[in-house]
Amino acid sequence: MLLLAALLAVAVALTPVVYLVIHTVEAGWAQVFDALLTERVASAAGRSLGLAAVVTIGCVVLGVGSAFLVTRTDVPGRRFFGVLAALPLAIPSYVAAFAWISAVHLVDPRHVFEGFWPAALVLILCSYPYVYLPVAAALVGADPAAEEVSRSLGRGPWRTFAGVTVRQVQPAIAAGGLLVALYTLSDFGAVSIVRTDTFTREIFTALNMGFNRTMALVLSTVLIMLTVLLLAGESVTRARGARFARVGGGARRPPSRLRLRAGRWPAAGGLALVAGAALGVPAVSLSRWFVEGVSRPGSLAEITSATVNSLWVSALGAGLTMLLALPIGLLAARSPGTLSTIIERLSYLPHALPGVVVGLSLVSFGIYVLYPLYQSVWLLALAYAVLFLPLAVGAVAAAAAQAPPQLEQVARSLGRRPVTVFRTITLPLTAPGIGAGLALAFLTCMKELPATLLLRPTGMDTLATRLWTHTGVVQYAAAAPYAALLVVIAAVPTWLLVSRSGIMGKGGG
């Protein structure tokens, strides 16, 4: 029955995929093959996968490294760095890319900052928190007993780290890495600004060139196939990795901290370097835009209404995302099996689609199926839910997996009604996950741009669309307040995520 709800949710999320398939079939196979079997498509696909691989590896290194340092060592200022390491989540990739170009030009006005490696750098710095947050939470929550056994058997701290600790948090690394890889495949902002011809950019080019939507949609189906490959690959590693749930009773103990001794300051320096690159560069560029430009600054009323709109559509989007994610996440955690795995994996598919493709598909869907909702905030919220579903599913599934199902069984055996069990036991136990999922979905909605541009009600502006309007006519000064406000507001849910993760040392998870 939960299965039914989950099926329904995943069906809603797959609407854009269905639309793509219909259009591809309508286009006729001859045109599809003509469009796909070209050197260009192959090289763009190769570059996209390469970028996804590099960015994922970079994020795993930065994410796991920072998480380990702030949760398991005596690095100076670890709580401070623990918060800083999560904050890049609040910065949209297009803002980061603009900031980097602007910063590079500050140093050398003639330098052209473009291509694969600059794109990789910007994307790594924007998305390593996707790995850092779950890994840090897992490190805080992991049972120290296994490590102690390893140490007592004579293994050194580093061998214990590699052999025991990393394996304990492997599921968290895999989940975060998968999100990073999917995000990289779908990102348009950063790659277009630093000019790397990835698959997503190829799709945008097809769209921009003479209203040829079919070509863009056909190309999107390739992106879906790449995603299926990626998901299948991740599933294989997941099946091999064992589970490391804590068993038995007893109070949860905080893990022991590794003494870095002489390495303390270099480690802190490394964390500071990452924070400087990920947060300092955008901060410097934004301040410069504020000071230098003389373009008309947005009036207070405009800024206020954009802020209110952003908050409202993001809250709506996050709510709807969670509504769809709950049955899928609970199903994945409570009745593991082939079918629930497939459903959970399917919910990841649209995440790799560029926002513009999801936006376009919902424009059509709105015009032909749900016309009363066309250009209403509800259709926009649906787009957000489709795009960001995996973020919420992951959070719910992780929380539900930690809540022992025995509690529910006991409650029911004692005669409690199912609804009461759900309300009094399941919901409170998964509440942290629901909160985390909501926060993550909310801040991602705040940053979303292409689908927002296509689907927002006529006349409605958000912080992201205002920002885009101004940068489109090189008015960086006018764009600066919107960018700053966007980052500051998105930092609030990010901070909530950090404090929930236990990195701050309160509550222990």
Place this chain on the structure above:
Amino acid sequence: MGGSRLRAVTTLAVAGALLLGAAACAGDDDDDSGPAEDGSTGSFTLYSGRNENLIEPLIEQFQSETGITVDVRYGDTAQMAAQLLDEGDRSPAQVFLAQDAGALGAVSKAGMFDPLPDEVLEVVPEAYQGAGGDWVGVTGRSRVLVYNQELVDESELPDSVFELTEPQWEGRVGVAPTNGSFQAFVTAMRVQHGDDATADWLAGIADNDPQIRERNGQILDDVNAGRIEVGLVNHYYLHELAKEEGVPFEEMPAQNYYFPAGDTGALMNISGIGVLAGAIEDADVRTFVDYLLSTEGQAFFTEQTSEYPMVAEVDAPAELPELAGLEAPEINLNDLDSLEETVVMITESGLA
């Protein structure tokens, strides 16, 4: 087993559906006030392919003077045209304001525009209106070669855009092949010189190691900073950047060069307006179209966006070369609607 969860989830889902339904109904209420006798409802919806920063002050001025509310949807011109084509007769839009004749032509080709009344067509020179009289130009914008004065000597500037394929320009030219205004310019070249010559030119540019950018604004930024020496853009970007930086445009490192002698490189394109089917009877829409072509409306464009006016009585911006002195190619803008073929040619050349 699991029934509890299902019920809870179903409750949530139903609640969600009800909310959606309620919102849909609430949305309908806006249209309750029926049209007055002249077809006026006090508001209409405009799809604008022009940037909000450039056009919004004018719309505010219009609203405060007439009391008519304009609901504006902003986007790229190509994106808006594509959305209109998707929406077909269900489009909520009454008016389309586009940045280039090609996009207006595409919507016109789909039969989605109403013919404009004679009084409107009389105001705008025939060269700047749709063949079926279903769209008119609002402002004129010239293609230019923007160059960095510190890197390129004036004597070095080419007489024709065709010279840019020559070896001395290798690696020095900025182009935006995915941009609508570049595509319109290539279409003009096909109209003027034929497909073979255009294909040769595209191949020549592609072989000459061009600096490819997404937007005209990026090309201008890079030329002004000295990262690119010359670039093919529209004339008003320079004036916008000068305003943004608070500098008189003559003092900018980047300067505009207008190709002489009817060269395709100096194509005069338009931004223009079309009224969607059924809306021409709406008095508010008509008021808006008239306003854009009024002395006041035209003066806004010349002063704020440094574009050429379409109406004879209004003077061109002081900072621009006189329209009469420009030797733009004689091209019928209606011939710029073969965009599909142009796009195929640009793609085949490897530029995009």
